[in-house]
Amino acid sequence: SAVISQKPSRDICQRGTSLTIQCQVDSQVTMMFWYRQQPGQSLTLIATANQGSEATYESGFVIDKFPISRPNLTFSTLTVSNMSPEDSSIYLCSVSDRAGNTIYFGEGSWLTVV
Amino acid sequence: GNSVTQMEGPVTLSEEAFLTINCTYTATGYPSLFWYVQYPGEGLQLLLKATKADDKGSNKGFEATYRKETTSFHLEKGSVQVSDSAVYFCALSDRGTNAGKSTFGDGTTLTVKP
Numbered sequence: 001s002a003v004i005s006q007k008p009s010r011d012i013c014q015r016g017t018s019l020t021i022q023c024q025v026d027s028q029v030t031m032m033f034w035y036r037q038q039p040g041q042s043l044t045l046i047a048t049a050n051q052g053s054e055a056t057y058e059s060g061f062v063i064d065k066f067p068i069s070r071p072n073l074t075f076s077t078l079t080v081s082n083m084s085p086e087d088s089s090i091y092l093c094s095v096s097d098r099a100g101n102t103i104y105f106g107e108g109s110w111l112t113v114v
Numbered sequence: 115g116n117s118v119t120q121m122e123g124p125v126t127l128s129e130e131a132f133l134t135i136n137c138t139y140t141a142t143g144y145p146s147l148f149w150y151v152q153y154p155g156e157g158l159q160l161l162l163k164a165t166k167a168d169d170k171g172s173n174k175g176f177e178a179t180y181r182k183e184t185t186s187f188h189l190e191k192g193s194v195q196v197s198d199s200a201v202y203f204c205a206l207s208d209r210g211t212n213a214g215k216s217t218f219g220d221g222t223t224l225t226v227k228p
Contacts, residue, residue, distance in 0.1 A: 031214055042203060043158070043218045092158070096214025100207045101146050101165045103216060108157045 002027050002095055006106035013113050018081045021109045023093030028073035033094040034066075037108075043092065049076045083113045116141045120204050120219035127226050133191040135222045137178075137204035140185065145206035147171075147180050147187040148216075152201045161189075161202070194226045 003026040013019050023032060034046040046066055047055040055068040069077045080087050093106040121136040139147070149161040149171070162171030167182035176191045187204060204219040 031212070033215060035216075037158075042221045043205075043216070045215065045217070048212070048215060090157070094214065094216065096207060098213060099146075099165075100209035100213030100215075101163075103146075103148065103160070103207050103214060105158055 001102075002029065002097075002104040004093055004095065004104055004106035006093055006109050008109055009107060010110040011112070013083050013111060015084060015113055017083055018079055019083065019111065020077050020079045021091050021093075023076045023078070023106055025074045025095055025104075029095040030073070030098075031095070032070065032076045034068065034076075034078045035092045035094060037090040037092065038086075039088065046078070046091075080111065083111075085113045087111065088113045116145070116206060116208070116217040118204050118206055118217050118219035120202075120222050123221070124223040124225060127194055127224070129196055129226055129228050130193045131226075133189070133194045133198075133224070135189040135202055135204075135224070137187045137189065137219060138185055139187065139204075139206050139217075141206055141208075143208060143210055144182075145208060147178070148205045148207065149176070149178055149187070149189050150203040150205060150218075152203065152221075154200070158203070194224070196226045196228055199224055199226045 005024045007022045032049045035043045046061045047057045049055045049070040067079045090108040092108045117140045146165045148163045151161045162173040164171040164180035170179045178189045201221045203221045208215040
């Protein structure tokens with residue numbers, strides 16, 4: 001099993017600022033995934049973070065807005081840059097077992113941009 | 115690419131009614147399938163999963179069977195309670211190279227009235 005810790009759990013941010021979300025896993029994993037859940041919406045994959053390489057972004061998400069770091073096999077950060085109220089969302093980190101049969105999610109980082 | 119289609123909501127039922135939420139998927143490989151539940155103001159919780167064809171996932175009276183021939187994973191419960199009121203998400207997870215990469219349906223809001 002894997003336990004994921006995300007920080008911050010909640011934050012209220014000013015428009016135009018940037019916030020970095022941390023994701024720590026208690027075991028080594030190859031890929032880490034970042035998702036966004038906007039209010040009243042489903043989860044959408046932002047990017048896949050592999051250690052030692054640049055993150056792979058999904059359509060509609062760009063590195064300038066959501067830079068990701070993956071310095072080792074247990075840690076990743078997602079930065080939400082130049083925030084606007086439309087960035088108010090829950091941001092979730094996820095990992096899986098090697099087979100993709102068990103998915104683990106962090107508790108989420110609930111961001112409100114004012 | 116992969117996709118998940120859930121029956122449109124919202125769904126409103128009386129207590130003790132039978133619940134079905136339809137879910138069909140399109141995948142390039144052989145995914146794992148999941149149902150998640152999100153209660154108001156809370157994070158995502160895994161409800162049940164199935165990892166191969168004809169597997170039945172079950173939890174808290176909810177069931178879903180992995181139907182590869184119809185690419186479906188419909189959620190059922192024989193007798194719903196008011197406490198089951200929540201948003202339900204069907205999802206699939208890649209295996210192989212992108213193991214753990216999840217695709218979510220739009221979610222179905224269930225309201226159970228006493």
